[in-house]
Amino acid sequence: MKKVVIIGGGYGGIKALEEFAKLKQNIEVTLIDQHTYHYLQTESYDLVTSKIPIQETFIYLPTLVASFGKNFYFVHDEAVTIEDNQVVCKKDSYHFDYCIIATGSVTKFLKGFEQKGEHSLGVKSLRGAIHIKQFFEQELFARLEPQRAKKCFKVIVIGGGLSGVEIAAEMRYYFNQYIKENALSCGNIDIQLVSKHILKGLAEKTRNRTIKRLQYLGVSLIPQYVSEIKEQEAILSNKEKIDFDFAIFTGGIEPSPFIKNLSFKKDKRGFLIVDEYLKVEKNIFAIGDVAVLKDKQGNPVPPTAQSAEQSGVIAAKNILHTILNRPMQRADIKLQGLAIALGGRYAVIVTPFGLQISGFLGWLGKKAIEKWYKTPLKFKAKQGFKKLKQCKEHT
Ligand SMILES: Cc1cc2nc3c(=O)[nH]c(=O)nc-3n(C[C@H](O)[C@H](O)[C@H](O)COP(=O)(O)OP(=O)(O)OC[C@H]3O[C@@H](n4cnc5c(N)ncnc54)[C@H](O)[C@@H]3O)c2cc1C
Numbered sequence: 001m002k003k004v005v006i007i008g009g010g011y012g013g014i015k016a017l018e019e020f021a022k023l024k025q026n027i028e029v030t031l032i033d034q035h036t037y038h039y040l041q042t043e044s045y046d047l048v049t050s051k052i053p054i055q056e057t058f059i060y061l062p063t064l065v066a067s068f069g070k071n072f073y074f075v076h077d078e079a080v081t082i083e084d085n086q087v088v089c090k091k092d093s094y095h096f097d098y099c100i101i102a103t104g105s106v107t108k109f110l111k112g113f114e115q116k117g118e119h120s121l122g123v124k125s126l127r128g129a130i131h132i133k134q135f136f137e138q139e140l141f142a143r144l145e146p147q148r149a150k151k152c153f154k155v156i157v158i159g160g161g162l163s164g165v166e167i168a169a170e171m172r173y174y175f176n177q178y179i180k181e182n183a184l185s186c187g188n189i190d191i192q193l194v195s196k197h198i199l200k201g202l203a204e205k206t207r208n209r210t211i212k213r214l215q216y217l218g219v220s221l222i223p224q225y226v227s228e229i230k231e232q233e234a235i236l237s238n239k240e241k242i243d244f245d246f247a248i249f250t251g252g253i254e255p256s257p258f259i260k261n262l263s264f265k266k267d268k269r270g271f272l273i274v275d276e277y278l279k280v281e282k283n284i285f286a287i288g289d290v291a292v293l294k295d296k297q298g299n300p301v302p303p304t305a306q307s308a309e310q311s312g313v314i315a316a317k318n319i320l321h322t323i324l325n326r327p328m329q330r331a332d333i334k335l336q337g338l339a340i341a342l343g344g345r346y347a348v349i350v351t352p353f354g355l356q357i358s359g360f361l362g363w364l365g366k367k368a369i370e371k372w373y374k375t376p377l378k379f380k381a382k383q384g385f386k387k388l389k390q391c392k393e394h395t
Helices: 010-024 043-046 061-068 111-117 126-142 162-181 203-219 257-261 307-324 360-394
Strands: 002-007 027-033 036-041 059-061 072-076 078-082 088-089 094-095 096-099 104-106 153-159 189-194 220-222 225-231 233-236 241-243 246-249 252-253 277-283 284-286 338-341 347-350 355-359
Touching: 002 010, 002 043, 010 027, 010 072, 010 307, 027 061, 027 153, 036 061, 043 126, 043 162, 043 360, 059 061, 059 360, 061 360, 078 257, 096 307, 104 220, 126 153, 126 162, 126 246, 126 307, 153 162, 153 241, 162 189, 162 203, 162 338, 203 220, 203 284, 203 347, 252 257, 338 360, 347 360, 355 360
Parallel strands: 002 027, 002 096, 027 072, 096 284, 153 189, 153 246, 189 220
Antiparallel strands: 036 059, 078 088, 088 094, 104 252, 225 233, 233 241, 277 284, 338 347, 347 355
């Protein structure tokens, strides 16, 4: 029986796993992840602003994998390197005939930023998102104390990409509602989005709509780069300084640290270069954020959950085709639109044909996309839970 190891149970790794289960071949599939959960990063803005509880932001991997039945295994371990057809992890090593690297990306912090402790974090980890949520709520509570409420609490969000825009809009909206619904006459919270560009690379229509909404909510836009972070002070590219109480960094990504230990070909930023079948080597594939993914014309596609999912399906199919001596499928990753949450029940959806739906309808669409992804996985995890319980009762 051929052994497949998938490293990373995020959007890409899970899709690959599902594809192996769907194609029902006699292979053993092991999913390794450093965490026991699949973090739904695309919903982190809702967690940070308490619109959804923590259980809505992850899928538990041991029960999800158990739902796929025999020959599917979950291992909670951190991969360190790949050597001689083995994934070497902190606790053990795992032999494979085929391997899929799906370890995603991490926030690429400005130098020194990550050392600013509790005042600065990213949202790319569940721990980071929970921390921001708790910190923000403490500050909301502090608005009720007269001696603190006089002070204006300053939050800076660094980076005007999708995550920066969503977090800034949702936090501003949350605070506005907090004041309005409780008729509070307390000190303000200033949310500043610091970025030279807002949603760079997207159509002007989408960028303008987003900027209008951010301004309507009361997010201050600072069109500069942050060149340096000091203790509670950001130095901008025009040498201006802005002080802050809390900073959220969403300015960029880099490959998960594990990739540094691998000697496969990489681009200048350290992401894995894959061939048209998503291989980095004869029997090793890379998918999702960690790989330089391209469309059929060879143009790079942005790292998104949807590109991770599409690449996961292709890699799994190509492994099965190789086992069955069939030709492999060329990767053609396509962005099938984008949904941007912009505070409360307001979102902008951009379809692949340039059609834009904004406002409440856009929000309904975004929620439908999230539910469409999450509900079947939650259901499967529950099935897996029952299976594990039955196994325990029989032993
Ligand atoms: C705030 C925010 C909003 C976003 N919104 C959208 C959106 O609306 N639409 C969209 O398409 N995309 C969105 N994205 C981007 C999307 O979340 C990523 O592109 C996607 O998560 C990439 O999937 P992946 O499978 O490559 O990696 P991930 O989902 O990051 O999964 C990687 C997995 O690998 C594991 N791992 C890492 N290193 C190791 C190791 N050494 N050993 C074992 N396991 C390891 C991790 O624990 C993790 O489970 C958003 C991102 C953020 C942060």
